Amino acid sequence: MKKAITAALSSALSAALLLTACGGGASSSSGSTSGSTPAATSGSSKDPVTLRVAWWGGQSRHDYTLKVIDLYMKKNPNVKIETEYAAFDDYWKKLAPQAAAGGLPDVIQMDISYLTQYGGRGQLEDLDPYIKKGTIHTGDINENSLSGGKVDGKLVALNLGSNALQATVDPQMLKDAGVTLKQDWTFADWEEIGAKLKAKGKMIAADLRHDVYFPFYLRGKGQKMYAADGTSLGYSDDKPFVEFYTMYKKWYDSGYLLPLDKLSQKKGTPEDSELVMGNAASSNGWSNQYILEAAAAKRPVDLVPVPGWSQNKALFLKPSMYFSVAKSSKQKEEAAKFIDFFLNDIEANKIIKGERGVPVSSKVKEALMPDLTPEQKKVFEYVSWAEKNSSPMDPPNPVGAVEVDKLLKDTVEQILYKKISVEEGAAKFRKEANAILAKNKK
Amino acid sequence: MTKLRENDNLVGYVFASPFILGFLIFTVYPIFSSLYYSFTDYNLFEAPRWIGFDNYDKMFTGDDKYWKSIKVTFTYVLGSVPLRLAFALAVAMMLNKAVKGIGLYRSAYYLPSLIGGSVAVSIMWTQIFGDKGLLNSALGLIGIHTETSWIGSPGTAIWTLIALSVWQFGSSMLIFLAGLKNIPASYYEAASVDGAGGVRKFFQITLPLLSPIILFNLIMQTISAFMTFTPAYIISRGEGGPLDSTLLYSLYLYRRAFQFYEMGYASAMAWVMLILIGLIALVLFQTSKYWVHYETKGGR
Numbered sequence: 001m002k003k004a005i006t007a008a009l010s011s012a013l014s015a016a017l018l019l020t021a022c023g024g025g026a027s028s029s030s031g032s033t034s035g036s037t038p039a040a041t042s043g044s045s046k047d048p049v050t051l052r053v054a055w056w057g058g059q060s061r062h063d064y065t066l067k068v069i070d071l072y073m074k075k076n077p078n079v080k081i082e083t084e085y086a087a088f089d090d091y092w093k094k095l096a097p098q099a100a101a102g103g104l105p106d107v108i109q110m111d112i113s114y115l116t117q118y119g120g121r122g123q124l125e126d127l128d129p130y131i132k133k134g135t136i137h138t139g140d141i142n143e144n145s146l147s148g149g150k151v152d153g154k155l156v157a158l159n160l161g162s163n164a165l166q167a168t169v170d171p172q173m174l175k176d177a178g179v180t181l182k183q184d185w186t187f188a189d190w191e192e193i194g195a196k197l198k199a200k201g202k203m204i205a206a207d208l209r210h211d212v213y214f215p216f217y218l219r220g221k222g223q224k225m226y227a228a229d230g231t232s233l234g235y236s237d238d239k240p241f242v243e244f245y246t247m248y249k250k251w252y253d254s255g256y257l258l259p260l261d262k263l264s265q266k267k268g269t270p271e272d273s274e275l276v277m278g279n280a281a282s283s284n285g286w287s288n289q290y291i292l293e294a295a296a297a298k299r300p301v302d303l304v305p306v307p308g309w310s311q312n313k314a315l316f317l318k319p320s321m322y323f324s325v326a327k328s329s330k331q332k333e334e335a336a337k338f339i340d341f342f343l344n345d346i347e348a349n350k351i352i353k354g355e356r357g358v359p360v361s362s363k364v365k366e367a368l369m370p371d372l373t374p375e376q377k378k379v380f381e382y383v384s385w386a387e388k389n390s391s392p393m394d395p396p397n398p399v400g401a402v403e404v405d406k407l408l409k410d411t412v413e414q415i416l417y418k419k420i421s422v423e424e425g426a427a428k429f430r431k432e433a434n435a436i437l438a439k440n441k442k
Numbered sequence: 443m444t445k446l447r448e449n450d451n452l453v454g455y456v457f458a459s460p461f462i463l464g465f466l467i468f469t470v471y472p473i474f475s476s477l478y479y480s481f482t483d484y485n486l487f488e489a490p491r492w493i494g495f496d497n498y499d500k501m502f503t504g505d506d507k508y509w510k511s512i513k514v515t516f517t518y519v520l521g522s523v524p525l526r527l528a529f530a531l532a533v534a535m536m537l538n539k540a541v542k543g544i545g546l547y548r549s550a551y552y553l554p555s556l557i558g559g560s561v562a563v564s565i566m567w568t569q570i571f572g573d574k575g576l577l578n579s580a581l582g583l584i585g586i587h588t589e590t591s592w593i594g595s596p597g598t599a600i601w602t603l604i605a606l607s608v609w610q611f612g613s614s615m616l617i618f619l620a621g622l623k624n625i626p627a628s629y630y631e632a633a634s635v636d637g638a639g640g641v642r643k644f645f646q647i648t649l650p651l652l653s654p655i656i657l658f659n660l661i662m663q664t665i666s667a668f669m670t671f672t673p674a675y676i677i678s679r680g681e682g683g684p685l686d687s688t689l690l691y692s693l694y695l696y697r698r699a700f701q702f703y704e705m706g707y708a709s710a711m712a713w714v715m716l717i718l719i720g721l722i723a724l725v726l727f728q729t730s731k732y733w734v735h736y737e738t739k740g741g742r
Contacts, residue, residue: 089680093700100486117703121487261594262573264684403702406681413685417596 046078049334054084055109055321056091058269060292061355068348072341079334099123104326106335110157111321112148113405115396116230118324119151125325126154130336137344145360148319148393157322158339161357163286164317164386165216165306168293172300173202173281184310187217187247194256197281205282206258206266206274208248210412211405213284215394217244220311230398231440233433238426245415245422252416260416270296287379287386288320288357294375303378305386315390317383320357358383400436407432480710485703497710508711510686511694517600518690519667522607527659530611534618535648548619555612563606564676568593571602593677596685603688606673614659621655622648650735657734661726668719671696691715 055065062085069081084105086094092114098104104123118124127149130136136158138146149157174181177196182189194204215225217240224234251257258274266272270292274280283293290303309315323342325335341348349364350371358380359365365380372380408429415425455462480497482490501508537548557563570576573591581588592598629647638646649656671692674682682689682697691711699708 096486096700096703117487123487260684261591264594264678265568265572265591400702406701410683410686413683417685419685 048078048080049331050080050082051107051331051334051338052082052084052105053107053338054091054095054105056086056088056111058087058292064351064353064355068342068351071348071351072338075341076337079338081338102328104328106326106329106331107338108324108326109160109321110324112319113397113401115149115157115322116151116401117399119154119156119396120399123327124151124156125327125329125332126156127158127325127336127339128155130333131155135333135336136340140344140361140363142360142362144317144392145319148396149322151396157319157324158343159319159322159357159360160342161288161320161354161359162317162383162387163288163320163357164315164383164390165212165284165309166287166290166382167282167284167304167306168275168290169282169302169304170275170278170280170297170299171302173197173200173278176200177202177281179281181304183305185305185307186311187308190307191247191251191256193281194251194254198255203258203274203280204251204256205280205284207263208284210408214241214244214408216306216314217308219316219391219394220308220314222312224394226394226398226401226437228395229440230400230437232437233430236430238423238430241426241429242422245412245425248412249415249422260413275301286318286320286357287383288355290379290382291355291375303382305382305389309389313389313391315386316393317387317390318393354380398437399440403436404433407436476709476712479706480713482706484705484709486705487703490706493706497707498714500707501710501714507686507689507694511682511689511691514600514682514687514689515668515691518604518607518670519664521601521604523660523663523667525604525608526611526663527614527656529608530614530659531618531652531656533611534615534622537615537619538622548616552612552616555610561672561676564673567602567606567673568677594684596687599678599684599687603670603673603677607667607670614663617655617659618652621652625651653734654736657726657730661723664722664726665719668715668722 053069055061057065065085066083069083073079073081084094085091088111091109095104095108099118108118108124110118110124127136131138141159145159145162146155149155149159151157169181174193174197177193177200179193179196185193190204197204218225218235221240223240226232227234258280270276270289273283273293273296275283276293276296284306285293287303294301294303305315323339325332325339329335342352343359344361344364346364346367349359349368352359353372354368354376359368369377369380411420411425411429414420415422420428479490481492481494483493483496484490533551537544537551541547554563568575571592572578573589573594575592577592578588578590590598593602625648629651630643633643633647669692670690674688674690674693675696678684678688678693680693680697680701682693692715695708695711695715698704698711
């Protein structure tokens with residue numbers, strides 16, 4: 001048994017070593033300070049400061065983020081930034097022990113599914129005072145874009161960009177199958193299109209991610225995945241679960257989706273997507289993912305709303321990711337300044353180009369427009385369309401949601417492998433999820 | 443005189459202190475703190491909260507996945523250990539012959555064990571047993587066309603892990619080889635004179651004389667099989683899927699600890715595993731007197 005723990009510890013250690021090695025690359029580039037704006041550095045001491053900045057992502061995100069950080073260090077020669085980055089899963093495995101040891105990075109990229117975990121347990125700094133002081137400028141940011149970073153009424157995370165659910169489609173493949181897309185397509189239309197594609201030997205999509213699309217379907221029915229206080233699921237009637245997964249099972253059994261044994265081996269990279277490989281006519285994800293997928297496809301693809309969005313305005317804008325400041329940080333002022341730079345600096349955002357979601361600052365959005373590629377422009381336009389055609393986002397997931405997501409995935413697998421019926425699955429999921437969430441009762 | 447001897451000891455302790463300190467800090471302390479955590483609810487963010495035997499209670503009575511992981515682990519151990527030992531012994535006997543280039547063969551067969559439990563091999567395994575993998579291509583050559591992913595199907599996934607374990611037979615094979623070399627050739631000659639055939643020789647001479655080594659390998663391999671983690675983690679991407687068919691005990695423990703942040707529950711699981719492995723090793727030792735043959739004492 002010790003071996004598992006040793007393995008876990010040693011992998012954490014090697015990840016740490018790797019990350020610090022990466023961190024070494026971002027050395028402070030002192031020198032040319034002529035271009036620095038006086039506003040960015042005014043009012044603060046010029047004492048040397050070391051900031052630790054952490055994020056998750058793929059290679060392209062790492063590359064441009066390092067460039068943004070270099071730019072920041074050029075403008076603020078007294079600041080030296082150490083970087084820590086990893087893939088999504090590894091990132092969280094490393095952050096938890098750091099939190100336990102009181103050694104979180106100063107600036108932490110935060111995800112909505114972990115926000116309550118960290119924010120609700122006092123690991124993150126309240127950023128409101130820094131906004132009032134003017135360290136972080138939010139004048140060009142819509143209040144709705146900010147509110148998604150609140151936990152228990154405190155703003156503990158700043159939204160880096162907005163996302164909306166989208167469907168990437170292959171217009172040629174749809175045309176070949178004799179399909180014309182409606183703007184307000186429903187899941188019933190989806191099923192019909194699935195059948196037409198199947199006849200041509202294609203799939204409609206690899207899958208629909210359960211932790212995203214089941215809550216989305218619930219929204220369409222006017223229900224919520226989680227109760228407001230986070231101690232139980234938000235619904236008590238299994239009907240929507242049974243409806244959605246009866247449909248889903250039908251799609252699966254009819255071969256409109258990718259078989260589970262193949263799905264489980266997917267690496268999750270754009271190149272590995274069934275749409276990109278030419279086997280599926282659509283792929284479902286967040287709007288910022290469209291750009292990478294379109295680039296990988298190397299043939300014309302298009303961005304359309306997700307099926308079912310028009311039912312009860314199920315669509316919503318979601319913060320793609322946030323930056324937070326650790327409560328344990330000794331450089332909170334400097335950390336807040338870095339976040340401000342990331343949000344508001346035009347030059348920095350010309351490097352970022354909305355890869356972390358469409359920028360929340362209207363000024364930045366405007367400034368970027370002329371430089372965008374056609375694909376990036378589609379994303380920006382889609383998000384502003386979605387802004388007008390959606391309802392407010394649900395509150396951040398409660399503690400335990402990560403386990404509930406896994407439970408949902410396991411339950412649906414059991415249904416699709418015909419180990420249990422949809423009705424049994426619905427009841428089992430509700431009972432076990434409620435047991436997990438009941439731990440939040442104080 | 444006594445004083446001087448004490449000083450001698452002191453010097454010894456000073457020189458041994460790096461190990462002693464390391465042992466105390468990195469082994470003894472974690473063991474006992476894990477015992478303490480196993481009686482608490484601890485999520486890494488807040489201080490541990492004492493809950494007595496609740497973790498153990500939940501484990502045995504309220505956690506289906508726990509029992510599933512026990513079942514998967516026993517399937518894995520009972521499947522992989524005998525196969526691996528049989529394979530190791532068979533190869534050891536083949537390599538115990540005076541053939542040209544035998545050194546090369548021995549190194550080649552040992553090689554998989556060197557790179558054994560590594561991440562790279564597990565990734566390679568997913569390529570071999572995937573839907574467009576080597577195995578399906580090979581089957582295609584003999585006319586069996588299939589697109590199943592052996593690693594992604596609930597019925598076969600655990601067997602790909604067992605196959606991986608059997609493939610890493612090298613270290614037990616080397617130990618068997620050393621054991622075989624220790625059996626005097628005169629025994630076989632005498633048996634031949636008495637008219638014994640190959641099978642007879644194997645069961646009457648080789649196996650009894652090799653039994654202490656079989657016991658050693660059996661215990662070592664059983665313990666390490668119970669602790670297998672890396673291949674299942676890589677192949678199922680940390681989830682133990684599909685349908686929990688590769689949810690080895692250590693993987694489930696890891697999930698509880700590092701994905702759901704339940705350090706208390708994970709510590710309790712670790713202690714149960716420790717006791718379980720201890721018991722199984724004890725049982726193997728106890729039964730050994732019925733089948734292990736020692737030339738010096740005559741066994742039973």
